[in-house]
Amino acid sequence: MDATALPATPAARRARVWLVAGLVTLLLAVLAVAAVDRASRWWARQAEARAHETERMRAHMLAEATAAVLNQHLAPAHGVAVSFARGEDVRLLLAALARGEGTDRPELRTRQQALDRRLDIAVQELALGLIAVADRDGVVVAAGEPPGIPSFVGNRYGGGPLHLQTRQGRPARLFLVGETTGRRSIVFAEPVMVEGRFVGYVGVSVTLDEGLLPATADQVLVSDEHGVIVLSRDPRRLFHRLVHEPVWTPPPSGERWPLYGNHPPRLWPWQPGPRPGLWWIDDPAHSTPVLEARGMVLDGLLEVHVLQPATWLQEVAAQRRLLFGLGAALAVALLAVLMLLAAALWQARAHRAALAAANRELQRLVITDPLTGIANRRHLLQMLEEEWRRVRRHGRPLSLLSLDLDHFKAVNDAHGHAEGDRVLRHFAETVQRQLRATDRFGRLGGEEFLVILPETGREAAQQVAWKLRHAVAQTPLPAADGAPGLTVTVSIGGVTSSDPDEPLQALLGRADAALYAAKRAGRDCVRWADDPDVTSPPAG
CATH class of the missing domain: 3.30.70.270 (Reverse transcriptase/Diguanylate cyclase domain)
Structure with missing residues (x-):
């Protein structure tokens, strides 16, 4: 007789029930863990997006505030350059020099000395770095300097970027490192025009220092129009050019750097971060990606960069791992309880079915003749x-x-x-x-x-x-x-x-x-x- 045809014992049936329940529980547990993982990842994306937006707004506000401070610091210098370039004493002095009259004339000498005194007063009262008046050849003929700074009178800047641009009748403004002082400055230059002819220009410089940056912000940088960092509380970041800024071609090797003195710019490559809007500014294996926010200064003359470390990524990741662990454990435990309950209910139903069948058989035996199968x-x-x-x-x-x-x-x-x-x-x-x-x-x-x-x-x-x-x-x-x-x-x-x-x-x-x-x-x-x-x- 085939052994498989033998009726299963109650113990064997219970064993099969528990085996099937265990396999179903395992399958549902895998599906539940996958669902919890998917849900935790969705939550993490939402949490990262909310944190990213919060930190972006905070960084943007800091960038705007820093840009406002710089605008307030630099704007008066431009007004001083315009005021002196339109002043009668500057125009008369430069016009006379343009006609070939020398400063050895007593009248011109007196006018030059009076202008020097006015320039010195303006530098001291407005805390400026320098005010210089240059003739049409770029030779400084009058200047106001802070105390302790050698006089700029007689220095020649012909062919420089300020001279070349103002000689075309256009104002100029740029960042440079002073050759004499070594200071980082923003220079505003206004051309002086007499009867439609260029006779010279007035240049006003404002010194840039770290005091203009927020005291608690180590990750606030300021770059010039070429993307070169010119202001930072971290000196290691100075004179690095951001690779995602406009391309700037430096002079050929061996020639002097006209804007940055003895500090030729070095590349500071940024790599795209793990999320859109984030950047790796250092080795990704040993750093945290940063969120960048920008603020414009004087219509793009300078640009503020606030680099906010994206520490929320690690925080959200840790919270997601905790959420996933708790959710998976809870889901598995709940499934186990439900499957145990289902198995118990199945057994109770099987017992009820067996009892009902026994009752039906008993009822049949009560009303049926056992020999013939008809009613007794x-x-x-x-x-x-x-x-x-x-x-x-x-x-x-x-x-x-x-x-x-x-x-x-x-x-x-x-x-x-x-x-x-x-x-x-x-x-x-x-x-x-x-x-x-x-x-x-x-x-x-x-x-x-x-x-x-x-x-x-x-x-x-x-x-x-x-x-x-x-x-x-x-x-x-x-x-x-x-x-x-x-x-x-x-x-x-x-x-x-x-x-x-x-x-x-x-x-x-x-x-x-x-x-x-x-x-x-x-x-x-x-x-x-x-x-x-x-x-x-x-x-x-």
Whole structure:
């Protein structure tokens, strides 16, 4: 026999249930962890975006505030350059020099000295770095310097960027490192025009120092129009050119640097950071990316760069790991509890199903004859009482057929009780096949049976009785060894009633009396209560 065909034991079924529950729990746990991971990443992106926007606004406000300080510091210098360039004393002095008159003339010498005094006063009162008046050849003819600074008078700057631009009648402004002082300064130059001719220019410089930057901001840089850092609290950042700024081509190697003195700019390459809007400004393996915010100074003459370290990336990443760990643990624990509960409910349902099946089997055994499988005496009489109550309510006829196998004791004596049991089962099957679905059939005991025919009149009931007698006589019991089959006959007594006042026991008694009449008439026949002549169907 195939071992797989053996029914599973309860322990094996429980083991399979737990195995399936474990596999399902594992699969759902993997899916839940993946979902938690996806949710935590979505949360991290949202948190990073909020932190990024907050820090961007903070950095932008700092950049704007720093740019405002620089604008306030530099703007007066431009006004001073314009004022002196339009002043009568400067125009007269430069016009005279342009006509070839020398400063050895007493009148020009006096005018030059008076102008020097005015320039010195303006430098001291306005805290400027320098005010210089140069002729059309770029030679300084008057200057105001702070105390301790050598006089600039006589210095020649012809061919320099200020001279070249103002000679074309256009104002100039730029960053430079002073050749004499070494100071980092912004210089404003205004051309002096007399009768449409260029006769010289006035240059005003303002010193740039770290005091202009926020005291607590180490990552605030200021670059010039070429992208070269000219102001920073970190001296290592000075004179580095940002690679994402406009390209500036320095002079060929070996030539002097006209703007930055002895500090040739060096590249400071920035690399795109891990998120849009972030930059690596140092080695990515040993630094934190920064968020850059900018502020313009004097329409782009200078630009403020605020570099805000993106420390929130590490904070959000740590929070995401914590959130993922807690969420995954909670999801797995919840799934485990749910699967345990589901397994317990499944087992309880299986127990209920088994109990219901046992109850149904018990109910079947209570109402079923164990030998023939038809209704037993108790259930048969219960069905008869129900049908009789229906007769009393509606007044419709009810017919009973009392059946008894002929010479059944002789069958048992001649062939044994086992064969007698086969005869009973065969007889019950034969009768059952001839009845309607609404008819009731059961065993009263031994070889006695009863057929209940609801809503069936006398003539129809007699037809059923004759059909049953004929079917039993014509359907022999097949022999087990292939020998000729065993034929049995049945005696039937019938009764029909629609009288609601007749007691049920009286009705059964009349059916039994008709059955005894059939027996006395020689068996294998049908007799009806109050009609001893019924034996076979009418001819034709």
